[in-house]
Amino acid sequence: MSETPDTTNTAAAVHALDDALVLHANAAGDYTGTTSPAYWNMVGPFGGVTAATLMQAVLQHPQRLGDPVAFTINYASALAAGPYRVIATPVRTNRSTQHWTVSLTQNESGEPGGEAVVCTATALTAQRRSTWSTDDVAMPQVPPPGEVAPAERFKGVEWISRYELRAIAGAIPAVWDGSGTGSLTQMWVRDAPARPLDFASLTAMSDIFFPRVWLRRSVQVPVGTVSMTVYFHAGPAEFAATGSGYLLAQAQAQSFRNGFFDHSGQLWNEAGTLLVTTHQVVYFKE
């Protein structure tokens, strides 16, 4: 029997997000990971966590230069439960910027050579310097998180329970009766349990919005995000200032046309600093 203290019970539990983002490096930029049941959506993982996974592959790369500025992910197919491979490649490194391509593949047939592309991504990282700065889109005037009721949870969609959501405007419709008139949502969001903000969690939260077509129509048609872009206006200073506080998440559709719609979104911290601007285009049926 040892006299050394047992630290098992006092070690901090790993946050579900960090657990979901674990990547094992086979070589520089060549990783394997596994989907997380904690972030399961209807027919695959929450797309935000998949995006964060590809971002994580860049963040963990030993040759990374600087911090993320731009990130685009394309969802080419449904990600199946189980293992996947992520490859992040710095295709061009300049003096202060670096361009990346990233892919996520799965062996869909189970046979040798059965690897198929599930996601593609590109990213730009940069060593940022302090410059003249200003936000040209002010945070809307909204009640603080403590004055907004937590949103009701979607039954049967596991990932929603990994976030604390407090809808101010444009909550998910209570009835699917075709009565929708607008596509603007404003809500407070943070990880549940709370977790200090970083590039990975900010990437995931950029996909926090339920489909705009459900809100606009109050009709729950089949949907799937096919491409998302995130521009990062935040870095270590903004993360420190934000801590594990709430973010104000806002999104509004621009056009619904022949099976696809897009939205434009913003995430601010409680102090009103714009952290991320994000856009996506989503397939919808009917």
Add this chain to the structure above:
Amino acid sequence: MSETPDTTNTAAAVHALDDALVLHANAAGDYTGTTSPAYWNMVGPFGGVTAATLMQAVLQHPQRLGDPVAFTINYASALAAGPYRVIATPVRTNRSTQHWTVSLTQNESGEPGGEAVVCTATALTAQRRSTWSTDDVAMPQVPPPGEVAPAERFKGVEWISRYELRAIAGAIPAVWDGSGTGSLTQMWVRDAPARPLDFASLTAMSDIFFPRVWLRRSVQVPVGTVSMTVYFHAGPAEFAATGSGYLLAQAQAQSFRNGFFDHSGQLWNEAGTLLVTTHQVVYFKE
């Protein structure tokens, strides 16, 4: 002397844009092209034409399925005058959607093996079906093109002369005195000479906006677009309805922070149909 009519003089001249977009296929998806002096900017070609070139590589691919829905281009380095290679690869083909990666390379050293990545891109094409459709961002009420004066040309920047620009709000500053207050531009634009709209020209025009930081500050700092995303809400029906008419181009910055700013933009046709939503992030110095 031949009795057959000489058609040399009556054949339509090739439009400068079509000339700039000529790609010679070495194999399926493997092309060579050359930069066009007609679209020259300050230290390289107009980024919109470079984007249209990578889009063209997808459009010309013999295995293409459907029409462009989403397109992201990353400008990794300056494109030098001269030849380049474009490779477009369909990395995933589904029943009605197809995902692409595209790269543009140049031999920068002039030595064998000196190929370097200048641009990366991803694209989604899809066979679109008629669905419930609506625009959630209305075209702003502006005077028609005929009532707006053509913009003064930028001296010494060749590509500007390939477009007819009529600024309604947020024209390029007349003086660089630090007096700027906003970043919103609204202008009518079309190819000069006029040319029927298609995916390539719409891609190019998605980059028509001069840098928002110049407008916001009335200071002409060094800039360069590093990533642009275009979502297409238009297809053959909208192209036919638009013809070679003017588009209303609108863009506004969201955040300027530590060397990078982003903008969000829209292009409508004269009838008020939203054709494209587009976003970009731009490096700026100081």
